[in-house]
Amino acid sequence: MKQILFLLILVASVSSVSAQTNSVKAPAKTVVNNPTSQIINAKQLLRDDETLSADDMQGRGIGTPGGAKAREYVVARFKEAGLKPLNNSYLQAFDFTNRSNEKVNGTNVIGYFAGKNNPEKYIVVTAHYDHLGIRKGEIYNGADDDASGVAALFALANYFKEKRPSHSIIFVAFDGEESGLRGSNAFVATPPVKKESIVLNVNMDMVAHNDKNELYASGTYHYPALKPPLETIAKSAKVKLLIGHDRPEQKSDDWTNQSDHFAFHQAKIPFIYFGVEDHKDYHKPTDDFVNINKEFYVRAVETILDAVKTFDKNLPSIEKSN
Ligand SMILES: [Zn+2]
Numbered sequence: 001m002k003q004i005l006f007l008l009i010l011v012a013s014v015s016s017v018s019a020q021t022n023s024v025k026a027p028a029k030t031v032v033n034n035p036t037s038q039i040i041n042a043k044q045l046l047r048d049d050e051t052l053s054a055d056d057m058q059g060r061g062i063g064t065p066g067g068a069k070a071r072e073y074v075v076a077r078f079k080e081a082g083l084k085p086l087n088n089s090y091l092q093a094f095d096f097t098n099r100s101n102e103k104v105n106g107t108n109v110i111g112y113f114a115g116k117n118n119p120e121k122y123i124v125v126t127a128h129y130d131h132l133g134i135r136k137g138e139i140y141n142g143a144d145d146d147a148s149g150v151a152a153l154f155a156l157a158n159y160f161k162e163k164r165p166s167h168s169i170i171f172v173a174f175d176g177e178e179s180g181l182r183g184s185n186a187f188v189a190t191p192p193v194k195k196e197s198i199v200l201n202v203n204m205d206m207v208a209h210n211d212k213n214e215l216y217a218s219g220t221y222h223y224p225a226l227k228p229p230l231e232t233i234a235k236s237a238k239v240k241l242l243i244g245h246d247r248p249e250q251k252s253d254d255w256t257n258q259s260d261h262f263a264f265h266q267a268k269i270p271f272i273y274f275g276v277e278d279h280k281d282y283h284k285p286t287d288d289f290v291n292i293n294k295e296f297y298v299r300a301v302e303t304i305l306d307a308v309k310t311f312d313k314n315l316p317s318i319e320k321s322n
Pocket of ligand 1: 259
């Protein structure tokens with residue numbers, strides 16, 4: 001345990017020094033500083049990820065007390081960000097029958113901001129708050145999968161609280177992703193707004209853990225008009241923004257059906273999915289807050305925010321080409 005901590009401190013100090021090559025060397029005590037951001041509240045982002053992936057959330061399994069506790073936290077953070085409920089509720093309940101023939105109840109959390117110029121058109125930004133729960137006595141905390149995407153939802157919502165978007169933006173924290181994209185399927189089957197008014201899904205699932213500073217944007221193979229704006233964003237991004245993992249010939253490396261964006265894709269709603277390649281802690285009890293790459297995470301969320309802002313501004317041209 002100590003060794004791991006020491007390694008982390010070492011990594012953190014190396015990255016903070018390389019980020020400020022022109023400045024005077026920081027004294028040894030301050031090298032473990034967490035990353036800061038001019039655009040989002042980095043401290044809050046990390047705190048939210050840490051809270052959602054703490055042991056007392058019990059791995060956020062669907063239909064468990066830990067899942068309910070996580071959901072309460074999501075609702076509270078949505079309210080703090082000023083997100084409004086749709087149809088008088090932040091909650092969308094659904095159920096399904098699992099492999100053991102038991103009925104399972106799930107609940108999505110939904111909030112939105114009305115757009116300034118195109119309030120009738122909706123961009124839906126998503127992440128899943130459920131994870132694997134407790135298995136064989138071990139808690140699967142899912143700090144990257146997908147506490148990172150949910151904490152990013154809050155960061156994005158807080159940005160748009162101050163700077164109202166042109167289109168309406170719906171933020172959804174899905175339940176039941178790990179049980180087979182259950183929450184996103186329920187959302188698309190009975191959307192809170194007309195399905196035809198949803199113009200884009202931006203899905204985030206695992207955006208906090210990559211040792212090579214690589215973030216993928218996936219989906220432009222299906223929706224090529226979304227590629228040029230992402231290429232422009234990649235040029236100024238502080239992460240290596242790569243485009244791909246969306247071609248059928250890539251087999252299991254084609255991520256088209258591997259997270260909640262697939263429900264939107266099946267309904268012919270364009271999507272962009274942001275995520276990282278699988279890592280050593282993927283679907284393991286070690287997917288903990290201490291193992292995410294904090295600097296990478298903050299820069300990844302800044303990059304995704306840049307993408308959402310760009311799509312919000314330029315959506316008409318995206319629609320035309322589809
Ligand atoms: Zn996931």
